[in-house]
Amino acid sequence: MRLLIVQYGGDYREAFQRLSKNGTETYHSQKYVINSIVEISQQIEEATLLCCQTKESYNEVLQDGLRAIGAGLDPYKHKREILKLIEEQNPTHLLIHAPIPGIFNWAIQNKVRTIGLLADSFLTTSFRQKFKNYLLARLLNNKQIEWIGNHGINACLSLQEIGVNPEKIIPYDWVHAITPEYYSPKKFRQNVNTWNLVYVGAVAEVKGVGDVIEAVAKLKTRNISVNLQVVGGGEIDYYTQRVRQLNIEDCVKFLGLMGNQTVMNLMREADIVVVPSRHEYPEACPFTIYEAFCVHTPIVASNHPVFKGNLQDGINAMIFPAGDSTALAASVEKLISNPEIYERLSEASSKSWEQLQIPVKWAEFINCWLHNSSNNQDWLFKHRLTSGMYNSWFSRDNQGYYSKPI
Incomplete structure (x- = not known):
């Protein structure tokens, strides 16, 4: 054989x-x-x-x-x-x-x-x-x-x-x-100066990387301070230039490929995990969703068709129309300004992870x-x-x- x-x-x-x-x-x-x-x-x-x-x-x-x-x-x-x-x-x-x-x-x-x-x-x-x-x-x-x-x-x-x-x-x-049992649900952080976002995946337009970068710039114009860490390989030089053009170099870091356990730790330390895939990207069910649920970090995700049923707006994630950076920024702002929603999403992670199995x-x-x-x-x-x-x-x-x- x-x-x-x-x-x-x-x-x-x-x-x-x-x-x-x-x-x-x-x-x-x-x-x-x-x-x-x-x-x-x-x-x-x-x-x-x-x-x-x-x-x-x-x-x-x-x-x-x-x-x-x-x-x-x-x-x-x-x-x-x-x-x-x-x-x-x-x-x-x-x-x-x-x-x-x-x-x-x-x-x-x-x-x-x-x-x-x-x-x-x-x-x-x-x-x-x-x-x-x-x-x-x-x-x-x-x-x-x-x-x-x-x-x-x-x-x-x-x-x-x-x-x-x-x-x-x-x-x-x-x-x-690793399962959600390894981590506890998160509490909303009060009096935060800067909120931490993390994206994990291919650095490419169809994965929505440009959308989340533009959302960071729009949040900055509204005096909402966020840091975005981008983990993954791809078109890093192009997006580094885009970050420079948007004058948000102090807000975005490209970390390249990292070990899986390190990525899990980054997700746990972050306030939000962003999954902005556009519809044209042939997603199945990305590991980023599984891992964000594992570490109980709330998700802001696009309405990619393959996420439906797995991610539900306001129940276990915040959902925005794919490709819409303004709506992405609004979802982040809503989540970081509402302790009840934030803690509800984190609490829902265990059950949401179990339903993916x-x-x-x-x-x-x-x-x-x-x-x-x-x-x-x-x-x-x-x-x-x-x-x-x-x-x-x-x-x-x-x-x-x-x-x-x-």
């Missing part, structure tokens, strides 16, 4: 070496994923981790039975080269971590046992998007693609909405080592699929989107998005 896992970005070699050296995670559940794939590799002939977009190309054996490949290529622009790399590995089992049609099509043509484990939602606002989604759904519905996982219920319903057969969709999650975990999903016993098949069928297991989730989404009965 030869398992090939294909991921759009990341760098498994770097993660393996860093975790082996000092155990530091730069992303949530990185250690869990590496440890799980090491365990899987010891049960089969070889497990290979292929990351398409890496800074350099490499092909290395990390240890007996475990290989990492960095393609250094964009799989959409260099499809032929990526498919050649996949073919060279001669996989008997293929796990695809991104909605890349060319790779799914290759699996179908070559009759390789395949699953998709995605963390994506899908826009349906333009004809072009709808047509692309239609073609992707046709591929995913092929019998050669045995299961399609997606991170969270809303993301799975997004798959169903574009035409993927819900009988083969399974919601999944990673393991969460999904029984199917990443490694368990893979193992049940790889070791194709009748018991494992029954377990996968039991956790399908259509199983009835997730009905309680639908009943709590009273905002009318992605809550249609299955």
